[in-house]
Amino acid sequence: MMFNGYNEDLVESIRQWLREDVGSGDITSLSTIAVGDESKGIIHAKADGIVAGIPLAELVFKIVDPSLSFVSNVKEGERINRGTILAEVEGSTHSILTGERLALNLLQRLSGVATKTQAFVNALQGLPTRLVDTRKTTPGHRMLEKYAVRVGGGANHRFGLYDAVMIKDNHIKGAGGIAQAVSRARAHIPHTMTIEVETENIEQVNEAISAGADIIMLDNMSHSLMKEAVKVIRSKSPHVKIEASGNVSLDTIQGIAACGIDIISVGQLTYSFDNLDISLDLNAKKEAQDL
Structure with a gap:
């Protein structure tokens, strides 16, 4: 997912999240800081980790005020150390x-996932095994969190209920068995879509x-049972x-x-x-314009 493309759904989500936070206005800033005052905000890490969401933080500030200047000092996916200056935002x-809180909330969460x-x-x-995520994501943030998984070097499982068939225990019960479930799914889906079946035992x-x-999931199996299952699958299919x-x-793992x-x-x-842990501190404060 590329944030620089300014996906319309993402932009609208950010606007909605800003409305939730800002409401009718930032009463504290409006009542304590002169109109026209300008500052530089220094975004810095307070812990070691993998940074993810820098373009998203920039987008938040640009939606708040297109005149703000945002300069990133690190690359997405870069390993950072405590004290690293990630970006600088300058202007009103x-x-x-x-924009501070929303930008930091998103940056902190995505960097946490990537880390x-x-x-x-x-x-x-050194192992050929691939690491993937699941659908256990924060509602409304799935695309972002799955993006952060990729930034961290992982891969994505299916994005939702719509892009792959995964037959789990309740589907098996509802269909009357694995054979019935797979047969019905195969008749319903296009030939390009895979079918995965969750299994709990050798039977x-x-x-x-x-x-x-096409894919067999070994769910909550002991190592000895997994080895037996792998041997059976490799020999038969x-x-x-x-x-x-x-x-x-x-x-x-x-x-x-x-x-x-x-x-x-x-x-x-x-x-x-x-x-x-990521913070923003105001620095290099400029004199307020007399408006």
């Missing part, structure tokens, strides 16, 4: 303070193979991709990958991360 003090993602990517270094793995699943999910942590897994999906990349 009122405008800078109006956590890269930690998992690093844990898989379901065999059913998914027989049904012609070697073209099928194998995904593992559930109970994945930095401590367990290498062991899971070593079972012969192609893809590991990790929900906590987008639902259990720490915001990266």
